[in-house]
Amino acid sequence: MSSPLLDQVTSVKVKLGLLVAVSVTVASIVAAVGAVGSVPVWLSVPVTVALALGVTQLLAVGMTSPLREMTAAARGMARGDYSARVTASSSDEVGELARAFNRMAEDLAAVDRQRRELVANVSHELRTPLAALCAVLENLVDGVAEPDPVALRTALDQAERLSALANDLLDLARVDAGEARLSTTQVPVLELLERAVAEARVVGRDVRYDVQVTPPALTVPADPARLHQLIANVLDNASRHSPAGGLVQITAQTTATGWQLEVADEGPGIPAAGRDRVFERFGTLADADGGGGTGLGLAIARWVTDLHGGTIHFVDPAPRSTGARVRLELPHEPRQRTQVTRKVQEQVMTKPVDNPAQPVPPAPAATRAPESGMDMLFGKFWPDAGVPGKVAAVLACLGVGLLAGIVLPFRDLGIGTFAVLLAAGGAILAFSVNRQSRFTQACAALCLLLAATVVVRDAEWIAVLCLLAGGAVCVAGLVNGRTMPAFVLAGIAWPLAGLRGLPWLGRSAQAVRGLRSSAAALRTILWSLLGVLVFGLLFASADAIFAEWAGAIVPDLELDSFVLRAFITVFVGGIVLAATYLGLNPPNVEAGAGTARPVARRYEWLVPVLLVDAVFLVFLAAQATANFGGHGYVERITGLTYAEYVHQGFGQLTVATALTLLVVWAAARKAPRTTTADVAWLRGSLGLLCVLTLVVVASALYRMHVYQEAYGFTELRLLVDVFEGWLGLLVIGVMAAGLTLKATWLPRAALLSGASLLLAIAAINPDAWIAQHNVDRYTETGKVDWIYLQGLSDDAVPVLAKLPADVADCALAGREVSDDDWLEWNLGRHRAEPLIGTRPASTPTTCLTKPAG
Structure with missing residues (x-):
């Protein structure tokens, strides 16, 4: 698809300038409209870029399609398929190249x-003398004919015909190679012609020869071997087509520009329409007069003539004469060439075939769509393979x-948000090629539950x-990944699908243009x-x-509102479209996955692991010392309170747990498993590391528990607690995989379990849980952070409302109390x-005097 306007531009540089100008103009207009409509930056930037x-893709596709x-x-x-042609509609350098x-x-x-055609012609020319020679020899072998001079002469004639054809083909091979060179010297023309005539008489044809040279002592600069070859071929054709007792006249004379040689016979002659054709390869005189011959002699004659810088052609016979008359015109000094011109080469090589031995055309090559710029960009990681456009998906x-x-x-988040998420998930899953996969179906079910949190919390x-x-x-379910790198690549591929899917979107747009012809569908939509x-207006x-009800459904179409809604439409529609293409044509996220090459020596992996084990043992010894020494020991050694001590190392322990999984x-991947000892060392060292890691996980959770008891419960602390517990769960999964040495199930289990734990946090109503523990702490210690409790969501209100009236x-x-419509309805x-009722707009002063912790 190309732009007719850009096709008229005669410079690629100008086209690129126009492309940049249009793209910048579009981006500026969209950004300005977004600013007028008070669209947030996080929304306006991706929409503007998209x-x-x-626009860039639309304009550039015509520039790069050739x-x-x-x-x-x-x-x-x-x-072997030379039938393809390139669209050359543009006027720039790319069009000229096309x-x-x-x-x-x-x-x-x-x-x-x-x-x-050459193969077919040579096969045809070789078949006739070979068939005749084989027939004569078979008759001699079978005793049907006697080896008399006649039979032997017949066999010899056919063999000589094959030999002459082989020599002609060798000469033509030099033509094709363009390697023939002239070795010029002064050649006596009369002596050369008499020698050629003497050789022609040996053939035994009943023909007379008349040689005339003017002046008799004429000498010319030429390659004697090539010139002799030329004359011999011309004399052979003339004698073959002359009648019995006929005369072949050979005349040579000087001219103003060089010298001229003519050979005339008394045969049937050559029609004017066929005179050029006989000089073509396999263009025999039989094409013109029904005679015989291989059809290579005159082609070689033209080649030799052109090497000398001359011309050869047939002219009309002399007055009151019949037959063919060939004329050679050669210059005084041959213009030596190492390669024939393209025009002469085409004349020598071109010859249509009219015999039964027709060449078999090559098998048609499999058609392949032109490789787009996106194909070259993404390569084997994400081939497009001509995914058909789907109007329904768009x-x-x-x-x-x-x-x-x-x-x-x-x-706010509520039923309306869930409806959008549900519609998006349905559209994506409906066109996913992996929708029959159990893993993809499990991911879809989990996504549905995760999306439902906007209605519940x-x-x-x-x-x-x-x-x-x-x-x-x-995205993990759409690509049906199996490894953690595959999940990461899938996450990266989602935004990149906006680029990779542009060719597919273009094919879908072309299909949409085809739907315009459906007048019935258009009338149905309009009516x-x-x-x-x-x-609707009447009711x-x-x-x-x-x-x-209608006002709750039909949006407000004021300018600011309209702009914001337009941006959201493009943004959400683009995200869903990218995910749809990701499911329709998932990338090869597992292409680089495979078994790593193990190290050659065991100590290369074992020593680092054992050293890490040792560090873990020393750390656990320090933890045991702190636990047995008590709070006083910790304060005396470190100068920190026990709560401060446990809080200081929680983040580091979480990082250490994650790094342990990376070490395992x-x-x-690098440990060899060829012997029983290799497997034993692998299980023992890594198993010990996993056990020590579980102890570290327990220590981290205990530290967070102590800190929460001292300083209260928060959303972040709860989330970190669950994350550390999930890491411990992964360590247990690694230990289970180590027993069987099969961990293909572990990445998917890690992904689904992590999402499930997050769903479990939502299920327990985390804000209400945090509020309850802070209320319990207030009841026991009298310490609470009222400002923090006020910042909790409405999910915590049923718990906070149970406080005594003086502190509620x-x-x-x-x-x-919110004035949400039904699309914002939320259970929390x-x-x-x-329970909210009429509450003060700010924290009462009495609350500020209460202890806070």
Whole structure:
């Protein structure tokens, strides 16, 4: 697809300038519109970039398509298919290159056709004398004929014919190679002609020869061997076509520019229309007069003439004469050439075949679509393979974007958000090629549960984390990955699908253009929209309840609102479209996966692992000393309180646990397993490391518990607790895999278990759980952070409302009953509404005097 406007531009540089100018203009306009509509930066930037890339792709595809077509055509030529041609509609340098490529393809096709015709012609020419020779020899062997002079002469004639054909083919091989050179000297013309006539008489044809040279002592600079070959071929053709007792006249004379040689016979002659054809390869006189011959002699004669810088052609016979008359015109000084010109080479090589031995055309090569720029960019990691365009997929993603543009703006998370997520997931899964995979189905079910948190929980932090985890699980299921690197590559591939899917989107757009011809579908859409609009307006004006319902569905179309909704439509629709293409054509995320090459010596992996084990043992010894020494020992040695001591190392222990998993993974890949001892050392060293890591996990969890008891419970501390527990669960999974030495199931189990634990946090109502523990701590110690409790979501309200009346306002101050519509309905906010009531707008002063911890 090319742009007619850009096709008229005669410079690639100007085209690139226009491309950049248009893309920058589009990006500027979109960014300006976003600024007018108060669109957030995190939303306007990706939408602007996406639209600019789309415009760039639309304009650039016509500029680069000839190059892609040339690449595909060149691959076809390598397989023997010379029929491909390149679209050359542009006027720039690329268009000139395309036209030159087409000319080259035509020339190569002609050469290939000539090669196949040459094989067919040579086979045909060899078949006749070989068949005759075989027949004579079979008769002699079988005793049917006696080895008399006649039979032997017949056999000898056929053998000589084969020998002459072989010599002619060798000469033509020199023509094709372009390596013939002249060795010129002064040649007496009369002596040369008489020697050629003497050799012609040996053939035994009943023909007379008349040689005339003017002046008799004429000498010319020429290659004597080549010139003799030329004259011999011409005399052979003349004597063959002369009648019995006929006369062959050979005349040579000087001219103003050189010298001239003519050979005339008394045969049937050559029609004017066939005179050029007889000089072509296998262009025998039989084509013109029904005679015989191989058809190579005159082709070689023209080649020798051209080597000397002269010409050879047939002219009309002399007045009152019949027969053929060939004339050679040669210059005074031969213009020696090491290679014949393209024109002469084509004349010598070109000859159509009219005999039964037709060449077999090459098998058609498999057609292959031109490789796009995206194919060259992503290569084997993400081949497109001509994925057919799917209009339904594009329309479904567009519908999800429109739904998001209507529902999401100016609303909190709730039923509307879940409806958008549900529609997006359905559209993505419907077109996924892996939708029958059990892993993909499990991921889809888990994503559904994670998306449902926006309806159940008001705490945005857990809802957002669930949505992010759902996205990770979604891409892993779409590519049907099996390893952690595959999951990471899948996450990277999702945004890259916006680029990789552009060719597919173009094919889908072409299919959409085909749907425009469906007048019935267009009429149906128009009449449906008109009916809904007319009757909707009538009923909205007639009934207030219907008007309220319609107002809840139909979005506000003021300028700011319209711009924001448009950006959200493009943003959400683009994300869903990228995920749909990812499921429709997943990349080869497992291409680089495989068994690592083990080390040659055991100590290369064992020594580092044993040293890590030793470090873990020393650390655990220090922990045991702290536990047995008590708080006083810790304060005396470190100068820190026990709570400060345990808080100081929690983050480091979490990192150490994660790094331990990395050490186990690396060692398991590099450790050889050829002997029983290798397996024993592997299980023993890594098993000890995993056991020590579990102790570290328990220590980390204990440290966090002590710190929470001292300073209270928060969302972050709860999340870190669960993360550390998940790492411990992974360590247990690694130990289980080490028993069987099979860990293919572990990456998927890690992904699903992590998302499931996050879902479990949402299920226990984390804000309510944190509020309850802080309330319990307040009851026991009288310490609480009222400001922190006020920042919890409405999920915590049922717990905080159970506080005594004098302190309930301290925890619930600043909360207001929301006026959400049904699309924002959320279970957490719904349960909190009757408990909030009328609360103070700020924290009462009495609360500030209460102890805080």
